[in-house]
Amino acid sequence: MTIATAPDIREIVRQVIAELRSAAPASAGITTPGVAASPAGSGSFAGRHGIFDSIDDAVTASQEAFEQLERLGMEGRRKAINHIRRISIDDAEELGRMEFVETKIGRLEHKIEKLKVLGERSPGVEFMRSEVFSGDHGLAVIEHAPFGVIGAITPVTHSLPTITGNAVSMIAAGNTVVVNPHPSGKKVAAEGVRRFNAAIHRDIGIDNLVSLIAEPTLDTANALFNHRGVKLICVTGGPAVARAALQASKRAIVAGPGNPPVVVDETADLDRAARAIIYGAAYDNNLLCIAEKQVFVVASVFDRMMAAMERAGALRLNATQVDTLTRKAIVMSGEGVHRHPVPCKDLLGQDASLLAMAAGASGRDGLELVFGETDNDNPFVPTEQMMPFLPFVRCRDVDEAIRLAHESEHGFRHTAIIHSNSVRNMTKMGRLLDTTLFVKNGASVAGLGLGGEGYISFSIATPTGEGVTTPLTFTRQRRCTLVDDLCILGSPDTINH
Numbered sequence: 001m002t003i004a005t006a007p008d009i010r011e012i013v014r015q016v017i018a019e020l021r022s023a024a025p026a027s028a029g030i031t032t033p034g035v036a037a038s039p040a041g042s043g044s045f046a047g048r049h050g051i052f053d054s055i056d057d058a059v060t061a062s063q064e065a066f067e068q069l070e071r072l073g074m075e076g077r078r079k080a081i082n083h084i085r086r087i088s089i090d091d092a093e094e095l096g097r098m099e100f101v102e103t104k105i106g107r108l109e110h111k112i113e114k115l116k117v118l119g120e121r122s123p124g125v126e127f128m129r130s131e132v133f134s135g136d137h138g139l140a141v142i143e144h145a146p147f148g149v150i151g152a153i154t155p156v157t158h159s160l161p162t163i164t165g166n167a168v169s170m171i172a173a174g175n176t177v178v179v180n181p182h183p184s185g186k187k188v189a190a191e192g193v194r195r196f197n198a199a200i201h202r203d204i205g206i207d208n209l210v211s212l213i214a215e216p217t218l219d220t221a222n223a224l225f226n227h228r229g230v231k232l233i234c235v236t237g238g239p240a241v242a243r244a245a246l247q248a249s250k251r252a253i254v255a256g257p258g259n260p261p262v263v264v265d266e267t268a269d270l271d272r273a274a275r276a277i278i279y280g281a282a283y284d285n286n287l288l289c290i291a292e293k294q295v296f297v298v299a300s301v302f303d304r305m306m307a308a309m310e311r312a313g314a315l316r317l318n319a320t321q322v323d324t325l326t327r328k329a330i331v332m333s334g335e336g337v338h339r340h341p342v343p344c345k346d347l348l349g350q351d352a353s354l355l356a357m358a359a360g361a362s363g364r365d366g367l368e369l370v371f372g373e374t375d376n377d378n379p380f381v382p383t384e385q386m387m388p389f390l391p392f393v394r395c396r397d398v399d400e401a402i403r404l405a406h407e408s409e410h411g412f413r414h415t416a417i418i419h420s421n422s423v424r425n426m427t428k429m430g431r432l433l434d435t436t437l438f439v440k441n442g443a444s445v446a447g448l449g450l451g452g453e454g455y456i457s458f459s460i461a462t463p464t465g466e467g468v469t470t471p472l473t474f475t476r477q478r479r480c481t482l483v484d485d486l487c488i489l490g491s492p493d494t495i496n497h
């Protein structure tokens with residue numbers, strides 16, 4: 001099968017306009033996004049299918065869509081979400097290919113799988129609930145209300161999947177969303193958003209529940225942060241955008257960076273640990289924020305663990321090859337005290353075979369992960385490498401392994417993994433690392449309900465503390481109090497007439 005190239009953004013816009021011309025009433029006055037504000041005379045942005053050049057237009061359209069959605073109640077939300085789910089699942093292969101071709105990182109099969117999984121399993125209206133306090137003084141109901149228009153920033157590592165997950169959960173809570181995607185994943189983001197909106201518009205008559213800035217820049221991101229029509233920000237990305245969102249003048253839900261460490265102690269089932277580490281670290285070439293990034297192994301089982309990794313299919317690099325790869329894969333960025341190691345763009349998200357060749361080893365078909373022994377001061381250890389090479393550090397004992405794991409996580413409090421059959425060691429690590437996700441005896445993805453219990457989201461709010469986001473994350477509490485009535489328990493004699 002040939003790989004389809006992501007359509008040029010102008011092509012997407014042309015398709016939208018063509019669809020509109022054939023579907024919309026003659027008076028609708030369709031205009032090209034960015035050329036004029038809105039369809040003349042209608043006072044509405046219906047027909048844009050979410051594609052905007054201007055933040056002002058996108059937010060206005062999103063506010064209109066929010067007001068329309070409010071009128072359709074929970075059933076309207078459910079119908080809209082069902083279209084997003086269906087398209088993410090049915091078009092996963094085509095959209096996954098587009099994402100792969102456009103972003104040039106990760107693995108095609110996982111681009112497709114991520115869309116399917118988020119379409120199927122992102123938390124929707126079933127997560128909505130109210131709480132009740134009933135007692136001598138009547139009834140208080142806590143309702144979870146929408147904020148309105150949410151401004152979202154999405155990463156290149158999962159451009160459309162993050163939008164899918166965000167859209168399902170945000171709309172389930174009754175909100176609408178304007179997305180400023182990563183510039184390197186903007187085309188597939190626009191194509192997905194266009195498809196979602198076209199289907200929703202056709203079915204329930206609301207367009208622009210999900211809006212997107214077609215030509216995103218840092219300026220448009222900042223304009224979105226500061227727009228008075230945006231009531232809440234949700235940012236998914238690395239340190240710079242996380243910092244920017246935390247400094248914004250309104251509430252932000254920040255799904256920030258991680259550098260998940262793994263500890264393997266002397267009680268672990270080493271073959272099981274090796275299979276889990278390879279699965280998690282190799283998934284989409286290590287692009288997941290939760291993916292295993294460095295491994296600390298107790299010395300008494302270190303050599304056996306390395307052998308288990310090879311048995312499970314990973315390729316071990318020798319010391320010279322590790323050095324060669326390190327020089328090519330990790331580069332320095334920033335100035336002065338801010339100078340720090342970062343992954344080299346040419347190798348970020350690339351296949352394990354390519355990394356093997358860069359290291360001077362031979363790759364092979366189906367190779368998922370390369371690994372090697374390093375010192376704790378190798379730059380792969382502190383760096384969120386986002387490529388399928390794992391440094392393994394030999395540690396005196398489990399206490400040293402946990403301490404080094406803690407240091408390498410940088411206090412992001414994102415994700416940590418241990419392979420152990422000692423609940424005491426699990427407890428020690430859980431307490432010290434204090435991470436949002438803590439996985440024991442499984443691949444990192446188990447922390448998102450894939451091979452473990454629980455639910456999935458690709459926005460795991462770490463510094464702001466909301467955790468794996470659900471519709472309730474995107475709500476504000478409202479309390480409705482009725483004094484002295486509707487608590488139907490107790491004696492009728494106690495009612496004051």
Ligand code: NAD
Pocket residue numbers: 153154155156157180181182183217218221222236237238239240241244254255256257258288289384458459460461462
């Ligand atoms: P990135 O930080 O380069 O970009 C993320 C988004 O932020 C993009 O849309 C980008 O254009 C925007 N951006 C970057 N700097 C900005 C600034 N100063 N102001 C406003 N916007 C800015 O990250 P990426 O390479 O796209 O994604 C990988 C990073 O995201 C990793 O650090 C990973 O851990 C993190 N991530 C976290 C989660 C989570 O749930 N916590 C999920 C996915 C990815």
